[in-house]
Amino acid sequence: MALISPSRRIRRTMFSEGVEAAGVKAYTVYNHMLLPTVFKSVQEDYHHLKEAVQVWDVSCERQVELRGPDAAKLMQMLTPRDLRGMLPGRCFYVPIVDETGGMLNDPVAVKLAEDRWWISIADSDLMLWVKGIANGYRLDVLIDEPDISPLAIQGPKADDLLARVFGDAVRDIRFFRFGMFDFEGRSMAVARSGYSKQGGFEIYVDGEDKGMPLWNALMEAGRDLDVRAGCPNGIERVEGGMLSYGNDMTDDNTPHECGLGRFCDTQTAIGCIGRDALLRVAKEGPTKQVRAIDIAGEAVPPCDRVWDIEVKGKKVGQVTSAAYSPDFKTNVAIGMVRMTHWDDGCEVQVRTPQGLRDAVVREKFWA
Amino acid sequence: MALISPSRRIRRTMFSEGVEAAGVKAYTVYNHMLLPTVFKSVQEDYHHLKEAVQVWDVSCERQVELRGPDAAKLMQMLTPRDLRGMLPGRCFYVPIVDETGGMLNDPVAVKLAEDRWWISIADSDLMLWVKGIANGYRLDVLIDEPDISPLAIQGPKADDLLARVFGDAVRDIRFFRFGMFDFEGRSMAVARSGYSKQGGFEIYVDGEDKGMPLWNALMEAGRDLDVRAGCPNGIERVEGGMLSYGNDMTDDNTPHECGLGRFCDTQTAIGCIGRDALLRVAKEGPTKQVRAIDIAGEAVPPCDRVWDIEVKGKKVGQVTSAAYSPDFKTNVAIGMVRMTHWDDGCEVQVRTPQGLRDAVVREKFWA
Numbered sequence: 001m002a003l004i005s006p007s008r009r010i011r012r013t014m015f016s017e018g019v020e021a022a023g024v025k026a027y028t029v030y031n032h033m034l035l036p037t038v039f040k041s042v043q044e045d046y047h048h049l050k051e052a053v054q055v056w057d058v059s060c061e062r063q064v065e066l067r068g069p070d071a072a073k074l075m076q077m078l079t080p081r082d083l084r085g086m087l088p089g090r091c092f093y094v095p096i097v098d099e100t101g102g103m104l105n106d107p108v109a110v111k112l113a114e115d116r117w118w119i120s121i122a123d124s125d126l127m128l129w130v131k132g133i134a135n136g137y138r139l140d141v142l143i144d145e146p147d148i149s150p151l152a153i154q155g156p157k158a159d160d161l162l163a164r165v166f167g168d169a170v171r172d173i174r175f176f177r178f179g180m181f182d183f184e185g186r187s188m189a190v191a192r193s194g195y196s197k198q199g200g201f202e203i204y205v206d207g208e209d210k211g212m213p214l215w216n217a218l219m220e221a222g223r224d225l226d227v228r229a230g231c232p233n234g235i236e237r238v239e240g241g242m243l244s245y246g247n248d249m250t251d252d253n254t255p256h257e258c259g260l261g262r263f264c265d266t267q268t269a270i271g272c273i274g275r276d277a278l279l280r281v282a283k284e285g286p287t288k289q290v291r292a293i294d295i296a297g298e299a300v301p302p303c304d305r306v307w308d309i310e311v312k313g314k315k316v317g318q319v320t321s322a323a324y325s326p327d328f329k330t331n332v333a334i335g336m337v338r339m340t341h342w343d344d345g346c347e348v349q350v351r352t353p354q355g356l357r358d359a360v361v362r363e364k365f366w367a
Numbered sequence: 368m369a370l371i372s373p374s375r376r377i378r379r380t381m382f383s384e385g386v387e388a389a390g391v392k393a394y395t396v397y398n399h400m401l402l403p404t405v406f407k408s409v410q411e412d413y414h415h416l417k418e419a420v421q422v423w424d425v426s427c428e429r430q431v432e433l434r435g436p437d438a439a440k441l442m443q444m445l446t447p448r449d450l451r452g453m454l455p456g457r458c459f460y461v462p463i464v465d466e467t468g469g470m471l472n473d474p475v476a477v478k479l480a481e482d483r484w485w486i487s488i489a490d491s492d493l494m495l496w497v498k499g500i501a502n503g504y505r506l507d508v509l510i511d512e513p514d515i516s517p518l519a520i521q522g523p524k525a526d527d528l529l530a531r532v533f534g535d536a537v538r539d540i541r542f543f544r545f546g547m548f549d550f551e552g553r554s555m556a557v558a559r560s561g562y563s564k565q566g567g568f569e570i571y572v573d574g575e576d577k578g579m580p581l582w583n584a585l586m587e588a589g590r591d592l593d594v595r596a597g598c599p600n601g602i603e604r605v606e607g608g609m610l611s612y613g614n615d616m617t618d619d620n621t622p623h624e625c626g627l628g629r630f631c632d633t634q635t636a637i638g639c640i641g642r643d644a645l646l647r648v649a650k651e652g653p654t655k656q657v658r659a660i661d662i663a664g665e666a667v668p669p670c671d672r673v674w675d676i677e678v679k680g681k682k683v684g685q686v687t688s689a690a691y692s693p694d695f696k697t698n699v700a701i702g703m704v705r706m707t708h709w710d711d712g713c714e715v716q717v718r719t720p721q722g723l724r725d726a727v728v729r730e731k732f733w734a
Binding site: 001002003004005006007008009010012024025026027028029032037038098099104123124125126128129130131132133134135136137234244245246247273302303304305306320321 | 369370498613670
């Protein structure tokens with residue numbers, strides 16, 4: 001692996017000081033910001049995540065804030081998910097599509113009030129699309145990126161840790177709901193959510209001045225819980241089938257191809273810009289779709305480009321993320337597979353940099 | 368420095384194989400793509416760039432292609448530069464602004480034909496803004512990212528090298544013009560442009576299948592010219608005052624603050640979305656502006672966050688890029704300075720990570 005060159009353009013976060021003190025070894029760049037990827041090792045971080053509790057600097061999940069009379073209308077224009085039943089205090093995972101139904105982002109929408117929303121984005125400058133649409137349709141809404149940085153608390157001991165800092169009421173937060181909690185006099189949204197299957201929370205830290213104080217408070221409070229700095233784990237997220245925009249889907253893909261059809265209410269999502277394009281795909285279904293792929297043999301190298309999935313030398317799909325899983329003792333992978341070969345148990349081959357490997361398509365992910 | 372983690376999301380380029388074979392040591396991420404930053408060392412690369420010729424993988428300068436009857440109209444909506452006099456075959460550096468006059472990108476627009484343009488973008492997903500505007504205003508235009516990857520040939524021997532591969536006619540290409548040249552039966556735009564002050568070209572390589580063949584042909588043809596793989600150099604670009612979007616400007620800044628007022632024809636750029644917002648600033652001028660900053664003392668560390676510029680403890684600006692220049696034997700820097708202190712020769716102090724340093728504001732860059 002090569003080094004990453006520092007520059008202001010690759011933004012540091014309000015928690016970078018803590019991340020560095022914890023001995024971060026590698027980063028990726030996400031929304032023009034540093035996102036840690038390795039502390040001790042991907043494997044060691046993986047085991048620890050499943051056993052204890054980690055604090056993740058996911059500031060790179062930037063917020064696009066919509067405020068004003070047309071905020072809810074604009075939000076519905078962005079997604080084929082019907083938002084009419086969504087109450088303040090709820091988080092919705094929302095595919096965002098362009099006029100062709102292509103995925104532009106797969107964020108979590110946070111409804112603060114009827115006229116105030118956050119879109120907690122994956123890796124694309126979604127604010128540019130939102131601003132362009134708002135401008136073109138002359139909507140009465142303000143759009144900006146507030147000084148909000150999510151800090152994720154993930155792992156089986158997340159409830160115990162967070163209760164020590166915010167009080168036992170955090171234990172009552174339901175999945176994909178949030179409540180407002182106080183830290184040093186600052187009110188912050190705390191949601192039960194996060195990019196792992198180990199459970200936990202995301203704190204929408206409001207204001208850089210509270211960043212390191214909160215980081216330090218969590219580290220201090222969790223000492224006997226073996227709390228550590230962590231990050232989204234490249235093995236655990238594939239086991240759990242958590243998709244990554246830019247890896248497992250791009251603007252070439254519809255939500256249905258990404259297996260996100262259940263988050264699309266294309267018939268009733270009136271106003272959604274991609275609705276017309278998606279009506280047919282919603283009815284007929286996609287011709288390829290995201291699947292779990294079980295790749296046999298020794299550990300595969302990092303998946304830094306697509307690997308073709310083949311049957312008798314003919315391409316039937318592609319692998320987009322892969323890692324060796326210590327717990328499942330196989331290479332877990334995410335890929336997009338044509339309908340002719342997407343059934344559970346279908347035997348295929350994957351063209352890895354180390355040659356062709358036998359593999360099996362699975363309907364379900366591992367965790 | 369930490370390592371950079373590989374993933375499909377951080378896209379490889381059609382030249383990555385050549386870059387790796389040349390021993391790349393570090394990268395940055397630019398438009399979700401790998402951009403090399405160091406081969407031998409930043410200093411060694413710097414001297415070589417000024418003496419010989421380098422081949423740069425700048426695939427990350429992605430193209431946003433506009434095609435259709437409304438392409439020219441849309442292009443003018445994006446920028447306050449008056450494009451009416453621009454002929455096909457020309458490249459224009461164009462500030463792109465939002466409705467508040469804030470910079471969204473500072474690309475080079477390439478006019479292929481009246482109804483076909485490329486926007487060769489800096490580091491932001493400008494395509495999302497362009498698509499949002501086109502959709503909102505119901506323009507008759509197709510927008511996409513073609514399989515075009517710029518390859519820059521930079522350095523004093525660039526003409527000699529390129530003539531050997533494309534013929535002597537490349538010597539006649541004038542600055543910021545382009546011609547169509549043939550490589551192995553594929554016609555490609557070759558422009559006299561590039562992100563250095565050493566002169567050279569950018570080849571808009573059309574089609575991944577021609578990427579490594581062209582890379583190899585250049586390396587082969589330039590062996591006696593000491594051609595090497597290179598990249599935009601962190602010292603040379605600051606000496607030359609070449610701005611970097613995300614480093615030296617953000618969407619907080621107007622073009623006038625970035626010293627790009629000469630590329631704005633705000634009165635006549637009818638249709639530009641940010642025109643209203645910029646009319647006042649065009650008349651009255653900005654209250655802060657980009658300047659060269661000469662920082663005294665030993666070599667400064669990499670500028671990975673803004674450094675305040677102070678006078679008697681009061682903030683009067685910020686440094687956004689900095690590097691020690693072997694040729695000018697000082698720390699060259701780019702910063703944004705308030706009008707009270709932006710005059711040539713103004714003595715200030717810069718708060719670097721190593722403490723306060725004496726510095727001088729300069730009107731002109733070094734090269």
